[in-house]
Amino acid sequence: MKITDITIRHLQMKLKDPFTTSFGTFTNKEFLLLEARDVEGTIGWGESVAFNSPWYNEETLKTNWHMLEDFLIPLILNKELNHPDEVSEIFSSIRKNNMAKSTIEGAVWDIYAQQTNQSLAAALGGKKDKIEVGISIGIQKSIEDLVALVDGFVKEGYKRIKVKIKPDWDIEVMRTLREKFPDTAIMADANSAYRLEDTALLKQLDAFDLMMIEQPLASDDIIDHAQLQKQLKTPICLDESIHSLEDARKAVELGSTGIINIKIGRVGGLSEAKKIHDYCAANNVPVWCGGMLESGIGRAHNVALTTLPNFILPGDTAGSNRYWEKDIILPEVVATNGYIDVPQTVGIGYEVDREAVESFTIAKKNYN
Ligand SMILES: O=C(O)CCC(=O)c1ccccc1C(=O)O
Ligand SMILES: [Mg+2]
Known part of the structure; x- marks a missing residue:
């Protein structure tokens, strides 16, 4: 696998009902979707679970976009990968920012599953x-x-x-x-x-x-x-x-x-x-x-x-x-x-x- 192309999208989806936790209420869900294309044309998808506000943990949609654009995407683009486990090794030079890392890693797992002709499960x-x-x-x-x-x-x-x-x-x-x-x-x-x-x-x-x-x-x-x-x-x-x-x-x-x-x-x-x-x-x-x-x-x-x-x-x-x-x-x-x-x-x-x-x-x- 070699990821040659990545698109990040910022989506907004209205929740049917507001969701309230001890730290705050969610009414609209805003999040990043990542679409990765491999050199052979296989497309994989990943979702960032970071919220708009740093209530659940310190990450947000914007910190994820920053980490992806300035650090994580440059580390992964055009790298030859044999297995998705290599993604977290490549990212180990970057501390924390787990939700940002996971967004790319999930897309790579999706591509890997398709190219090995099996379900992600x-x-x-x-x-x-x-x-x-x-x-x-x-x-x-x-x-x-x-x-x-x-x-x-x-x-x-x-x-x-x-x-x-x-x-x-x-x-x-x-x-x-x-x-x-x-x-x-x-x-x-x-x-x-x-x-x-x-x-x-x-x-x-x-x-x-x-x-x-x-x-x-x-x-x-x-x-x-x-x-x-x-x-x-x-x-x-x-x-x-x-x-x-x-x-x-x-x-x-x-x-x-x-x-x-x-x-x-x-x-x-x-x-x-x-x-x-x-x-x-x-x-x-x-x-x-x-x-x-x-x-x-x-x-x-x-x-x-x-x-x-x-x-x-x-x-x-x-x-x-x-x-x-x-x-x-x-x-x-x-x-x-x-x-x-x-x-x-x-x-x-x-x-x-x-x-x-x-x-x-x-x-x-x-x-x-
Ligand atoms: O339905 C879901 O996706 C789980 C909802 C949930 O419990 C939750 C939702 C937002 C932030 C944190 C949590 C949590 O599990 O703590
Ligand atoms: Mg919980």
Whole structure:
């Protein structure tokens, strides 16, 4: 493989409903799409999961564009590559900026899968032909609104309900959900809204038989999470704190986490995601695939990654119709009864709807 041509597009897609976390509300999704063309004419797609504002982590759409244009694209254009694993090695001279790196790396994996005549899932070593998925629900105006939403998604068949929590939207919310949905797999995601001093409050969550609590403490912490886990029955799952295999190893060794949410962008790409998956499999730490409100392209990458065997728990990869009136791939990602069928065709397995892509594009630039 040799990438000779790259196009970056800035897209804006309206979410069907605003999505609120402890750190802010998303109404419009703005993100970068990257289209890479190889010397043989094969086209691969990658999506940057960086948001407009540095709330979830320090990266933004603009820092990603800067990193891609000024550092990452020059490192990759016209380089002979034998395998997508080489991309992260080439990028290792650049610190962090994982979401920017992952944007190119994902496109290279897509090209590699096509040129080796296999699905992206198969290229990664995945075997499942369908994956189990859950859904993530933002903070609502009232508990009644939340109960109505959860009821709808449970009836749609989603395998696990995740709800966002924050101070004053936590204990009563989870108590009510457990009462109303006694047999549903439920978990909470705090997106770093608490501190170790809140341990007494967080211990109250143990009464509700939650599958896990995701990232309760600081986004850069693994020490306090280990302290907290000693006092909680509910398993902690780290999201924001894990950027690499090394982070995963340290957190597991310290006892900071019993489960890991793997997001491709947060860890710098599919190769690193696979390494974390393999390490967790060897150490009996279940993983699941997180979400960043992706368009169909990022979603297709998530579906492929989730086919690896240690993705034991349902992830956040809901169907396209949970987010968008119209997605940018054909067919859209469909979740039926909490399952997504894994496409068996080559590459990401979905056609990119170029007309839809153009209709959502607000800026674009070519590099060659
Ligand atoms: O539906 C999805 O894509 C997952 C939504 C979600 O939970 C989320 C959305 C935006 C930022 C962070 C997170 C998170 O997993 O913490
Ligand atoms: Mg999370």
